[in-house]
Amino acid sequence: MAMVTAEQVRSSVGAWTISRLLRRDVTVHGHLPALTGADGVTRTWSQLGEEVLAVAGGLSALGLRRGERMLLGPATRPEHWVVDLASVQLGAIPCTVDAALGPDQLHRIARDSGATVVVLTGPAELTRWAPALAAMPALRGVVVLDGDGHTRYADLLTAGHDAPLTEDSQDDPVAVVHTVADPAGVVVSHRDVLHRCVTQELARPTAPHPRTVAHLPLTHVEDRVLGLYLPVYSAGHVTVCQDPDRLAETLTTVAPQAFLGAPPAWERLATLIRHVLSTVDCSVPADETVLAPLRARLGLDGTVRFGGGAPPEVLDLLAGLGLPVGGA
Template sequence: MSTLCAVFQATAAQHPDLVALRTPADGVTVTWREYAERVRRIATGLAALGVRRGDTVALMMVNRPEFHLIDTAVFHLGATPFSLYNTSSPEQLQFQVGNAGNRVVVCEEQFLPTVLAGRDGTAVEHVVCLDDAPEGTIGLAELEAMADPDFDFEATWRAVEPDDVLTLIYTSGTTGPPKGVELSHRNMLAAVTAAATVLPADHNDRIISFLPHAHVADRWGTHYTQIVTGLQVTCVANRRAVLAAVVETRPTIFGAVPQVWYNIRAGVEAMIAGEIDPARKNALTQAIRLGLDYVRSAAPDEQLRARHKSADERMLAPLRAMIGFDQIRYALCGAAPITADAVEFINALGIPLSEGWGMSEVCGLATLNPPHANRYGTCGPAIPGVELLLAPDGELLVRGELVMKGYRHDTAHAAAAVDAEGWLHTGDVATMDPDGYVRIIDRKKELIINASGKNMSPSTIENTIRAGCPLIGQLVVIGDNRPYNVALVLLEPAVAQGFATANGLAGAELSELAGSEAVRAAVAEGIDAGNQRLSRVEQVKRFAILPTWWEPGCPELTHTLKLRRGPIAERYAAEIEELYA
């Protein structure tokens, strides 16, 4: 089967009565039979609105079952669905919708003001609203009731071809306007099937969808992987509720960005630190130490195996059950580098966490650590069907069927990104060991070169420090053409409030906490601890705590949580200069 349409139809027919989509506590459940029926109805309604093969349709909604129904219906028409970040401004929406050229937008009522404000000057003619349908919009139920006597659903989806564009993923835009990455059915099937050979999955598996649908990780990792494997997806609308959803769902597969894993580690450490039973506290501490010894050992002897098994049964298995990971088979981390010691810690708990690497232009994943051969601190080797090459300057090049078709209406950038031999120039500087395991250093354009000519990776420094200090939510290291490194620190709101309560500062605003001596001392301690794991030249010598928080899509942070280092340096020039005074 060469398209996601054909694969979807086969999967739905194979498991008609299994629940395909749900929300926590089964607030909403959708079986594969219902999924397929609604895809047909929604596709028929969209066809009645004039959506045809080659068209585009924009989606703007939280993680909910309707996303999967609508997105799948659109690509069954041979059209291209794409998601807008829910934090998009009208101007950002206008740019992406203008680039995509879609005539239909499907959104939740809460995002309707942004859609209506941003559609001026675009091709948008119809707005479908999932909830109530205010005047001038079409309700989803109304759309599903539309009829088109000339529409042949079966013939339409069978006419879709492997090289038709399956979706558009708009890049972060850290150095310019976002580019629309065109991913075909062929591209995505290559990515999903290759990843499934490393991490096999089937209809017995459960996964949680909580990352933005506009991010390639959610589309590859949950939406398209579900269609291929038949696994069950639990949709979590509020990303802050994801760890509670883990406890309810008991996922067998779970993927998240580094900060989620850092938070899990910090939560476990805080729970142990707060344990009032000395015997239990000591037993948990010893169990995790044994876990670390076990995962760090290339060939554990029989004694270590036996001690670890006993500690796991007595202490670690109940701990995993308490936090919802007692049935986990695979855990993944990507989107940004994670420290090796954090990966070791999570594995020591008995959660098999593997780090991978990818980008929108390769459908989300190109390298992945196999669980049986996990090398902490690396992103693993290439997944099957992918070729890797290091350019003379260390840039990682990728070739394979999962490499994008191109950038929408941007042949110049596409030609610069993919050379005549099919190699994608990723922009990431990396190293590769003799076995092909990749270690990402940083983005080529973001490396720090200090006043002495020393090259450093700011993200490595930032991740090392953040991993050991949960109070630091966002961190920016500055040091280009400077004698030493300094940092701008933003407090993690939830952790800061907990710290405030524990230190007699309950009710203090984030801006007040930024000026607290107690907070500054705790941050300084965290930075000092991180510095001990860095070379002298990499260490952060001074820092400032900013009395704010950066939301995705703001001038300092992309929708995918990447730092916009240029605008940050400009906006906080005074604070930076003071650190060097």
Template sequence: MPTNCAVQFLDRVEQSADREAFRFPKGEAWESVTWRQAGDRVRRLAAGLIALGIESEQRVGIASSTRYEWILADLAVMCAGGATTTVYPSTGGQDTAYILSDSESRIVFAEDESQLAKLRDHRAELPAVTKVVCFDDAHADGDWILSLDQLAELGDTHLAEHPDAVDEIARAIAPDQLATLIYTSGTTGKPKGVRLLHRTWVFEGETIKAQNLLGEDDLQFLWLPMAHSFGKVLLSTQLACGFATAIDGRVDRIVDNLAVVKPTFMGAAPRIFEKAYARIVTMQAAEGGAKEKIFLKAFEVGRKVDELRLAGKAVPLPLKVQHALFDRLVFSKVRERFGGRVRFFISGSAALNADIAAWFHAAGILILEGYGMTENAAGATVNHPDAYKLGTVGQPLPGSEVRIGEGGEVQLKGPHIMAGYHNLPDATRDAITEDGWLRTGDKGELDPDGFLKITGRIKELFKTSGGKYIAPPAIEAKFKAICPYVSQFMVFGAERNFVSALITLDPDAIAGWAAENGKEGKDYAALVNDEDVLAMVGEYVDELNAQLNRWETIKKWKLLDHDLTIESGELTPSLKVKRNVVEANNKQLIDSFYG
């Protein structure tokens, strides 16, 4: 096993020199580079960082969306012996300055003018930042700001005098040396810097490789934020397994890109699968007639076949024939929307609804749900193509452990656990038990086969004034599987006498509904106040309530006049709802439910 991430990368370059490593959009086309080409570029950039004085474990920030240059910068930082501080491109100027200051970052890679502006505006708060390297060459100023090419040229000069500098530094990096500082986006207070070591990332990649989940012939499509641990762990997995990765961080291009790239796998947050499911279902409903009947019958048959197969039972011949017909007429077309070559998707960062996973499975698309958090380098458990249970997040990664602690809390142990929170010893002590297990704050249970099921977030569980406990994520996930027009469904009612909900609609889905129902051209704000829309959503709420215990049912609800976004501060960059923010923003409305 490699001793550190830099060696892991350099070894991969040597082993797979002429194989494709990355591809990325260049205008309307895609450009491809080999491992050798990527390796040459990384060496030059790493040498440039060394020339600028970066030493062991010194931090280098990256403020950028997901793109090829992000990966080059991260690999260069690690090959120079430094440690990457990740900054989401959506992070505001004040928090960006706090993260870079708290981490004592000395150099910052900035994507474009919008990221540079944050650094210029807060330069007085960043005395440790000696240079900024911009991915956009046009912004180099010959002083504080360099271009990526200028950094590479500094590297060329350094390598001319010290040809083995990068290799010598890379080979000397200890496994317990700091590799990455990821600041958790958090819903309250200042973000906390999670200290992740080289051994944590190497372990994550190598344990996936050992399970034969992925190999050199796979092709990944990567859109996830690289500032998030889910995106970063997929890079470690790529270095271990050697597959190629197509990169484009534009979320609105995901489905279009899948059809062009034709990947064999992709990691994603549940919201992506929810949107795809809703889009396909609503499009089919809009067609109506015989096509819709065939579509619905296909999934009825698909689910029957799945139930038998997952239970280890034989599929009767008549059902098998029916299934083959529907596979040709319906399921193959669903798979084509995702490029037609997907072996599996990996879902993480939030809970995936089991009904939506079952719907995809019926269409021949396997979604392997996994579980983890920034504090354990993203991967703790994952389902396997040969051993999976829908509705669970799989079994622990080999070499790691999971236990259920006091109060049903999921706790983790293994080489992938963080070294602590940066500059926060008290928070670190609170996060790790006396016998060395990471407290996740999630509630869960292990089945007899060792598959983990997450049942809620301990802090999100609440008790009504009648003394009944409510698990909001379970109710919210049910609604998303029922209503194809919903974007977010948020349940409230702590210490209240009943449960209420705030709902947002998916702008694209509701626009499609409007076009089909004589309301084309109405904007989102008008639609959420439309009597027909309210009646339609009300029917779905009634359907949800029929599946819930009496004390869980939604008594009052309201459609918000906007969908939640990262930009509004109500979603994290990994598309999770910041529940506290939404609740604070709508306190008066929620209070009015109980007046």
């Protein structure tokens, strides 16, 4: 890992914000792949930019305004990425709610957020959120990705409303994230996340426009940096994996340069590694003739940026394979 100075970070961040970077990606890198979903459909940066603007118009028509909060359910779907970026274009503040919250915690966060718009996946999430939605006096609208009864995601796309885009500053909020255990909201700014992005770029450089596999919702700041903001910063390509059972397959197909794994994901990969190693002659120490093909089989032979955590024995196994998993 390269040494990085504060001056290098400040110089690279420059005057950028996430909104400005997205507009740059659309203009300069519009033909490059940006976002791929579980259905295999890939949006280029140009297509993603058009969808973000359309959704921003729909959110504005729903009543979302600059400085207001928007809550999102924990969906690992491309629409989540689009809605998040669209709200930031409006100067609003997105917050993805952790799926692990209990009913009382969800109720408290929803009530205290002052959010005016909530974006949920479908009927099951609507049922879970019903008591919390009833406790949100500022709520103007609910958007569902699937189902009826509220504003549908498709309705946002066809609202035909011109989004009142405003110029943001680096100190404007770009998201609210919550701490674990007893969750408390933490506001992060454009400057905060871009400093993290630049530090990653300088410390762990990759090829231009790196590939990323995202299998976690945008709940915590690490999820957002590796899964959303770094791809915007570097005009990279994110493949969203919704199904945990297909993660290994997705990694092999995509061969990402960056990957943030939750502990269960690393544990599943460790199980696969142990199975493969059980078929190898261990009477002699494993060298690159064994380890390199195994990393390739996992789709991680070209991965430079690893994130997440796991039990110590799993981290030791991964490190021995040449996969230095650590915090983002």
